Amino acid sequence: MKTIKEIIDYLESLVPTAYQESYDNSGLLVGDKHQSVSKILVSLDCTEEVVQEAIDKHCNLIISHHPIIFKGLKKLTGTNYVERTVVKAIKNDIALYAIHTNLDNVLHGVNTKIAQKLELLDVQILIPQSTSLKKITFFTPPQNLDAVLNAMYQAGAGQIGNYKNCSFSTEGLGAFLPAEGAIPFIGSIAKQETALEKRTELIFPKHLENKILTTLKTHHPYEEVAYYIQTIDNKNQEVGIGAIGNLPNGMEEKEFLKYLKEKMNLPLIKHTKLLGKKVFKVAVCGGSGSVFLQNAMLQQADVYISADFKYHEYFDADNKILIADIGHYESEFYTKELIIDLIWKKFANIAVVLSETITNPISYL
């Protein structure tokens, strides 16, 4: 039997909580991570009904997209649905884990799932993050570089898009004077030294900084490792908001909206005025993505699919783009499948079930 920790360590290796938005509360919300997992229930929301479903189906871990505890809790007296859900989970020894905006923000996450449902090609992040990468530069004797570099690659450094193990090295002379108390790898105390060294630079995701530094220091032969770390402005192609891609063949707008309705199994679509042009480029953002309309327009998308647009926000389409508001719940409905697929990729034998509770708080007549 796996523990909750084993499941979440794996999920977070693919979908780090460091990638969640600042307002979010992803991660383990209720429960002991060392507890064994009997069966997992995967849902979009975590409500009292979902906890009941977990009890009925003998699940002791609920993985939901939306975190039930979002703003913080000061009391647990059962006066609202959030408190009642948490109390019910605790009483029944059910752990609650949320994988929210970090799953929105990874390339293989919520938005790529929507893009796959629509069979879009050349899918990329709509707004790649520009604050998630750092660069490390370090100096080694030439004969030690390979061992250090391989360990750094293993730790997650040196990945650019589809290219792994990327680094750049030059050779030069390092100078140093080992002072009293030093145990130098090269040279001797109180004697100025110069040594042939390789200067190597590579990028890494900033949430791995501690791991990368520990790896460098563990595998480097010097007593005092010379290195520096810099924050860089490069956009991370694998982390960010929304997705954008192309239809294999252009479609008339009406035809596309019908296609969208069918592929995403939608009860209705709220959309802006048809512009009388074909749809090729499609931008998507699951959940409340109205604020990213301008980004979709900047990328020259023909359609922007998201949810939770307010009345005045539809005017911002300004006859330049077709907004398709497909509903928050509906836009993220297939996130459950995505989470299950992630778990099964590594833990094929673990018992996981999809929640059958309809948690959409909005009904249509």
Ligand SMILES: [Zn+2]
């Ligand atoms: Zn959402």
